Amino acid sequence: MSLLVPHLQRALAKTAQAGLTRTLRPAALAPAGRINRDGRQCVDFSSNDYLGLALHPLLIERSREWAGRYGAGSGSSRLVTGTHDAHLAVEAKIAAFKGTEAALLFASGWQANAAVIPALVAAMPGVAVFTDRLNHGSMHAGCAAAGVRQHRFAHNDLDALTGLLERHAAAPARLILTESVFSMDGDRVDLARLAQIARDHEAILYIDEAHATGVLGPRGAGLSATVTGGVDIAMGTFSKAMGSFGAYIAGSRMLCDYLVNACGGFIYTTAPPPAVLGAIDAALDIVPDMDADRERLAGLADRLRGGLVGAGFDVAASSTQIVPAIVGDAAAAMALSERLAANGMIAAAIRPPTVPAGTSRLRIALRATHAEADIDALIAAVAAGA
Numbered sequence: 472m473s474l475l476v477p478h479l480q481r482a483l484a485k486t487a488q489a490g491l492t493r494t495l496r497p498a499a500l501a502p503a504g505r506i507n508r509d510g511r512q513c514v515d516f517s518s519n520d521y522l523g524l525a526l527h528p529l530l531i532e533r534s535r536e537w538a539g540r541y542g543a544g545s546g547s548s549r550l551v552t553g554t555h556d557a558h559l560a561v562e563a564k565i566a567a568f569k570g571t572e573a574a575l576l577f578a579s580g581w582q583a584n585a586a587v588i589p590a591l592v593a594a595m596p597g598v599a600v601f602t603d604r605l606n607h608g609s610m611h612a613g614c615a616a617a618g619v620r621q622h623r624f625a626h627n628d629l630d631a632l633t634g635l636l637e638r639h640a641a642a643p644a645r646l647i648l649t650e651s652v653f654s655m656d657g658d659r660v661d662l663a664r665l666a667q668i669a670r671d672h673e674a675i676l677y678i679d680e681a682h683a684t685g686v687l688g689p690r691g692a693g694l695s696a697t698v699t700g701g702v703d704i705a706m707g708t709f710s711k712a713m714g715s716f717g718a719y720i721a722g723s724r725m726l727c728d729y730l731v732n733a734c735g736g737f738i739y740t741t742a743p744p745p746a747v748l749g750a751i752d753a754a755l756d757i758v759p760d761m762d763a764d765r766e767r768l769a770g771l772a773d774r775l776r777g778g779l780v781g782a783g784f785d786v787a788a789s790s791t792q793i794v795p796a797i798v799g800d801a802a803a804a805m806a807l808s809e810r811l812a813a814n815g816m817i818a819a820a821i822r823p824p825t826v827p828a829g830t831s832r833l834r835i836a837l838r839a840t841h842a843e844a845d846i847d848a849l850i851a852a853v854a855a856g857a
């Protein structure tokens with residue numbers, strides 16, 4: 472018996488005792504806001520494929536084409552032989568989309584946050600780091616890897632942030648890490664005000680646009696594109712509204728030059744493969760012209776929030792395609808999710824530690840390809856306790 476067994480057994484038993492055991496279940500996206508799971512087709516309210524691009528023929532075709540042209544793998548890390556023309560062309564296209572001088576590809580959003588934050592901190596010894604309490608785990612991982620103490624402020628409480636910035640005015644540098652759209656509450660930061668606060672307190676702004684990219688901002692470029700002069704560092708993913716996989720960091724040429732030289736998670740990992748680049752390239756071609764889909768998605772979300780609030784649910788401060796229906800108790804949220812699944816609707820229950828204790832919820836994520844009738848059926852089922 473492996474020496475690992477008693478340790479893992481103890482850890483798993485603890486998770487089980489808390490009623491928080493997680494398991495993997497196979498599923499496959501289907502058109503029209505559907506998903507295939509357990510041998511049947513359900514309505515999907517859990518994926519992040521907000522614009523329905525994961526199944527778009529252009530993404531699939533270009534993915535195939537680039538794999539055929541360049542191969543299945545990129546061969547090595549970016550600084551060795553892994554930078555093909557396609558990487559540079561796609562990075563230039565990302566920068567044009569975001570309205571920044573430059574951009575860099577990363578393997579995933581998790582990796583970008585976990586790797587870029589420590590690289591930035593390394594350039595600024597003594598930097599004071601300010602983080603929203605609801606920031607994604609990958610930003611926490613980045614701070615932990617950087618070995619910095621996070622000065623956390625209550626979710627979206629920019630007055631509290633201002634107080635912290637004032638208290639740390641003597642630090643050699645200040646770095647604010649937050650999200651433009653929060654993944655579990657579906658609310659937004661007031662980015663115009665945040666940018667002003669950052670300017671007033673000489674703080675550097677790092678914005679995670681994982682859930683805004685493709686959905687919000689001019690031509691879907693995210694909320695950082697709405698700020699005059701932009702933000703210092705915009706991170707986003709291609710794995711959600713953009714339909715495929717991978718992530719970007721967008722900002723100045725100097726920022727990207729620095730990361731190429733100093734960011735371990737960029738330097739010591741294999742370059743993204745051509746098939747993924749092809750899908751990203753195709754998404755960048757079509758997403759800017761998808762305003763009608765973005766409007767449709769926003770309308771569906773309004774309809775859902777109206778229905779849920781009417782049924783007595785707290786939807787937090789959601790103002791996007793992500794709508795929480797807060798249940799509170801973890802077991803009750805699980806039970807509701809399971810009853811919905813029995814009725815052919817997949818809306819995942821999100822429990823601690825992903826969300827704070829007592830705020831377990833259904834996290835409902837909409838796709839522009841849902842029908843109004845799908846939303847109405849979900850509202851009716853949730854209101855009836857499914």
Ligand code: PMP
Pocket residue numbers: 579580581582584607609650654679681682708709710717718
């Ligand atoms: N940031 C946020 C806010 C996210 O929600 C996620 C994905 N859940 C990530 C980063 C990680 O992105 P990826 O899935 O591409 O690793």
